[in-house]
Amino acid sequence: MLADGLEIGLEIRRVRPEDWRDLRALRLEALADTPLGFLETLADAQVKPDEDWQARAMRGAADGDALRSSFQVMAWDGDRPVANCVCFLADGVAWLAAVYVTPDRRGRGLLDELAERCAAWGREQGMSVLRLEVHEDNAPAQAAYRRLGFVDTGRRAPYPLPPGGQELVMERPL
Numbered sequence: 001m002l003a004d005g006l007e008i009g010l011e012i013r014r015v016r017p018e019d020w021r022d023l024r025a026l027r028l029e030a031l032a033d034t035p036l037g038f039l040e041t042l043a044d045a046q047v048k049p050d051e052d053w054q055a056r057a058m059r060g061a062a063d064g065d066a067l068r069s070s071f072q073v074m075a076w077d078g079d080r081p082v083a084n085c086v087c088f089l090a091d092g093v094a095w096l097a098a099v100y101v102t103p104d105r106r107g108r109g110l111l112d113e114l115a116e117r118c119a120a121w122g123r124e125q126g127m128s129v130l131r132l133e134v135h136e137d138n139a140p141a142q143a144a145y146r147r148l149g150f151v152d153t154g155r156r157a158p159y160p161l162p163p164g165g166q167e168l169v170m171e172r173p174l
Contacts, residue, residue, distance in 0.1 A: 010082070012113055015072040020050070020057035022074065022081040030084070030100035036135040038098065041161060060086060071121040072098075073114050075105075083110045087118035093129040094122025094174065099141075115148055123174045130174050133157050133167035145170050 015023060024045075031042040060072025075083040082105045086098040096118055101110050119130050132150065134141045136159075150170040157167045 010075050010077055012075045015057050015060040015074055017058050017061050020053045023057050024053040026081040026084050029102065036138050037141060039160060071118060073117045075110055083114055085114040085118055087121050089125055093131045094125065094127040096130055096132040111144055112148060119174055128174050129171050131169065131171040133169055135159055136166045136168055
């Protein structure tokens with residue numbers, strides 16, 4: 001273990017365009033593991049062409065203009081992708097999205113590290129708030145976000161996929 005609780009051998013870095021296969025593999029795992037955590041179904045993701053995954057990796061790898069700017073960070077254990085998160089700018093704040101840590105890596109500080117890297121990127125973009133949406137029935141994710149300093153704003157957004165419901169809007173200062 002490293003001093004901050006992360007394991008030796010983990011590589012944590014911004015996504016590169018050539019990482020698209022790993023991005024796809026981890027996203028499919030995430031959708032199978034936690035369907036309420038994402039605004040996409042496993043069935044839809046499984047039929048996306050390679051070009052879509054390549055474009056997704058490209059978006060997370062390079063800064064665009066203020067409206068299309070995003071930052072995607074992933075973690076690997078050797079050649080196995082084990083965690084992911086994305087930060088993008090919208091509504092005058094930085095948004096945390098597509099957060100996933102594979103089950104055997106949860107509770108080891110990896111979420112903290114990825115979220116902090118996204119927060120740092122948001123600060124670099126001049127943002128003062130990091131915001132996210134989490135499904136009302138995803139209690140483990142809500143607890144993890146509270147541990148990272150996020151608070152429920154009281155605002156709700158409809159979850160557009162079955163089973164429906166609401167997403168809590170949570171945020172923390174940068």
